Amino acid sequence: MEGDAPVVGHPGIVIRPSSDADVPAMIAIYEHHIRRGVGDTGEFEEERLLPDDLKRRRKTMRKKRLPHLVAERNGEVAGYAYAVPFRKRPAYRYTLKHSIYVHPDHLHAGIGRRLLPALIEACAAGGYRQMIGYIDGKNEASLRLHEACGFRRVGLLPAVGYKFGRWSDSVMVQCPLGSGSADQPATWRPSPEAIVSGHDWHGE
Numbered sequence: 001m002e003g004d005a006p007v008v009g010h011p012g013i014v015i016r017p018s019s020d021a022d023v024p025a026m027i028a029i030y031e032h033h034i035r036r037g038v039g040d041t042g043e044f045e046e047e048r049l050l051p052d053d054l055k056r057r058r059k060t061m062r063k064k065r066l067p068h069l070v071a072e073r074n075g076e077v078a079g080y081a082y083a084v085p086f087r088k089r090p091a092y093r094y095t096l097k098h099s100i101y102v103h104p105d106h107l108h109a110g111i112g113r114r115l116l117p118a119l120i121e122a123c124a125a126g127g128y129r130q131m132i133g134y135i136d137g138k139n140e141a142s143l144r145l146h147e148a149c150g151f152r153r154v155g156l157l158p159a160v161g162y163k164f165g166r167w168s169d170s171v172m173v174q175c176p177l178g179s180g181s182a183d184q185p186a187t188w189r190p191s192p193e194a195i196v197s198g199h200d201w202h203g204e
């Protein structure tokens with residue numbers, strides 16, 4: 001997708017595939033949310049995300065037809081979103097899980113409402129059939145965003161996280177992609193090796 005035209009355009013907001021030039025901005029957004037711990041991230045990371053890691057991961061994702069998108073607002077990177085395999089085993093090859101992060105200066109300005117549908121559309125176009133998200137039970141913004149974009153709550157994992165001195169619940173949400181489970185998947189199959197190497201992802 002790299003180098004393609006923007007996939008979605010709205011006044012002031014453009015959604016497009018990320019490029020290597022976006023990596024520093026994406027890392028800054030990610031690190032902000034790690035420090036705050038408001039998303040699916042904790043209060044510490046064993047290893048910091050380095051620019052070369054993110055560039056390598058983007059390259060791997062392109063090979064697997066997995067979208068890695070940024071939202072630009074008035075020419076500035078205001079958020080990013082991507083999807084990775086839900087599980088390594090081949091049976092789960094049509095199911096993805098995703099992450100979305102919006103820049104602290106651009107929260108609640110409609111970026112998520114543009115970016116998440118664009119990610120859903122790109123994943124559906126890649127032949128995937130289901131998308132899963134895990135959301136901290138206290139993350140109202142993310143819960144509402146996902147609900148507004150067609151995700152349904154399908155599970156609650158109580159007290160599976162521990163950060164900032166408290167246990168946290170994870171809410172599991174799911175959205176069908178394209179025709180979902182209504183028909184058989186197309187003949188497209190990612191190779192088993194591609195699936196198996198899918199554990200090495202940013203944000204996992």
Ligand SMILES: CC(C)(COP(=O)(O)OP(=O)(O)OC[C@H]1O[C@@H](n2cnc3c(N)ncnc32)[C@H](O)[C@@H]1OP(=O)(O)O)[C@@H](O)C(=O)NCCC(=O)NCCS
Pocket residue numbers: 033038039040099100101102103106107108109110111112113114133134135136139140141142144145148
């Ligand atoms: C969750 C997140 C991506 C939402 O992005 P955003 O660009 O601020 O969201 P939007 O402005 O598009 O708002 C989408 C919906 O979310 C809700 N929302 C957004 N910010 C909110 C807030 N602070 N409190 C409550 N609801 C909020 C609104 O209901 C909004 O719907 P509306 O159009 O009916 O008002 C953003 O808050 C974020 O990056 N959070 C930190 C990282 C994170 O939690 N990622 C998700 C991990 S699962």
